[in-house]
Amino acid sequence: MAIAHGGQKDHVRECAGLMADLITKAQIILLARTLHVQAECLAHLEKLGADQLHQLQERMAGIIFDRNNTLFERLSALVPIVPLRISLSAIWRSAPNWLPSPARSTPSVSPIPA
Known part of the structure; x- marks a missing residue:
């Protein structure tokens, strides 16, 4: 059974919309993990779209890294000298309270700048 040409275009358009929604949801999850919050807390940002969410996540990760760069440098200097264990x-x-560790199941402080 063949799909009418117009119906096929609608189907392709619908699939493209579903893919865009999935990519946007994935970006929300990635941003939530970066910020150590539940994805539901960021659901209102879905309207930004996947590209803008990706840019926002990269900027936030950069801010977090920059704010803790000195700590990361000091800690990384230990590894060649002191055994990893x-x-x-x-x-x-x-490490800051929001950094995930085996001893901490949930972050106690948000990495978002005040």
Whole structure:
């Protein structure tokens, strides 16, 4: 059974819309993980679209990294000197509360600048 030409265009358009929605939802999840919040908290940002959400996530990740760069540099200097098993323990103790660790199941402080 063949699909009428007009029906096929509608089907393609519908599939493209579904893909765009999935990509946008994936970007929401990625941003939520970057910010250590539930994806539902950012659902209102879906209207921005996947491209703008991706740009926002990259900017936020950059801000978080820049704010903690000194800490990351100090901690990374430990690894070549101190065995990894020992340095990991020190890293988790001195890392910001929002940084995920085996000892912390949920972040206690948001990495979002005040």
